[in-house]
Amino acid sequence: MKKLIPIAAATALLMTACSSGNYAATQLPAEPTESTATAPAGTSDQGCSDGKDPLASYTPLASQPAPMKMPDKSWMRTIQDRGRLIAGVSADSLHLGARNPITGQIEGFDIDMINAVADAIFGPPLPGQPHKVELRVISSPARIPSLRDTKNPVDIVARNMTINCERWGQIAFSAEYYRSGQKTLVQLDSKATKVADLSGQKICAPAGSTSLENLKKKNPKVIPVTADTDTGCLVLFQQGKAAGISGDDTVLAGDAAQDPYAKVLSERFSDEPYGLGISLNHPEFVQFVNGVLAQIKADGTWMDSYNKWLMPDLGPLKAPPTPVYGRVPVHQ
The missing domain is CATH 3.40.190.10 (Periplasmic binding protein-like II)
Structure with missing residues (x-):
């Protein structure tokens, strides 16, 4: 069947110029290496050794700090002092993370998760003001390296990334926030x-x-x-x-x-259980993020986002995924 590229897809290509523009097919076995950066010694979570459940993340903090009152020496305080959360996202996954061709803004379910984390650190933005987030468009192969980059890392990745044992050996994950x-x-x-x-x-x-x-x-x-x-x-x-x-x-x-x-x-x-990717060096930030996810699942914010972005194509959902905790960072 011969067909023309629909306007929506063509627009997406124009609006994601910072992604790779070469769409020649790459036939396997020329497989890319997912991570080339080296994490500091002593931070590997060892995947799922000792029978760890890959979905198990770090237990939320006993008490979530109030916005703009992040604990000293925590990664949340680093983000607060910087003035913005830096997130690796997609700009071409419609309904998850995609650039709106009218407004030019990246939006979707994954972006809502990132905005919730930023708002928990800085407080909700004033009407008409943006969330305190810097969105960096990354490709699928760049998700893990972007968290392990020692010079210019992102704080968090929300790019429909599946939680699994191998990846736990390289990065940390939040509790599951969506099951695909x-x-x-x-x-x-x-x-x-x-x-x-x-x-x-x-x-x-x-x-x-x-x-x-x-x-x-x-x-x-x-x-x-x-x-x-x-x-x-x-x-x-x-x-x-x-x-x-x-x-x-x-x-x-x-x-x-x-x-x-x-x-x-x-x-x-x-x-495909999705998790928000975070560096293994910052387990307290993972705990904080898990507290944010627990809150938005409980107060209906998560369901509102699902109904807006995913329900029209994937149907109604009874409840968000149930979190699994109990993982302990190996360097604690």
């Missing part, structure tokens, strides 16, 4: 109903993502290709360089909304 699952997007006239029907076809998944590994495990006979961003995969699909896209249902819902010639298969073949 992997599906596959194909052309509207495709006869495929599941990944097993796509043997021998090129399927795109973002480099450095768990989607890529899950896809290869689910059907080793597909030909995986990669792009640095979700939009990169969408463009490869629209250019006929990939027969489909495999990824989180949250992302694929946004892709399908931009392309009337696409559909998402109903088969869901993984659970």
Whole structure:
């Protein structure tokens, strides 16, 4: 099926110029290294050694500090003194983190999570004023390195990142803030109903993502290709360089909304629990963030954000994910 790139997707490309502009398909096994930076000695959480639950994060602080009263020597105080929270986000994942072509602002469910953390540190902004956040647009492969960069790190990453044992060995995670699952997007006239029907076809998944590994495990006979961003995969699909896209249902819902010639298969073949990524060097900041998440889940803010950004495409949700705590930093 020949098709033109829809206006929405073309606009997304123009508005995400700080991401990679080269959308040539990268065929595996040329896999990128997710993290090249070196964390200081003694900060590794050792993944899931000793039977640790990968979803277990650090228990929230016994008492959340009030805005602008962050404890001395804490990372929250560093952020307060700096005057802004620095967050790594996507700008091309519709409904999660995407640049609004009218306002130029990056918005979505992930951005709401970041704004809640910033407001807990600085207090809610005055009407008409922005949240005290610096949003840095990063690619999927840059999520972990951006937290481990010793010269210019981000404080937190909210970019539909799945919590798993391997990543816990490199960064820390908040408690789960959303539960996604992997599906596959194909052309509207495709006869495929599941990944097993796509043997021998090129399927795109973002480099450095768990989607890529899950896809290869689910059907080793597909030909995986990669792009640095979700939009990169969408463009490869629209250019006929990939027969489909495999990824989180949250992302694929946004892709399908931009392309009337696409559909998402109903088969869901993984659970993808999202966590906010934070450096292992700052466990007190993880505890603080977990307190923020607990509060917005309890007071309805989380559900309001879900209903605004994700419910129209993914349907109603009864409740947010239940947090799991009990992990202890190894250097404490």
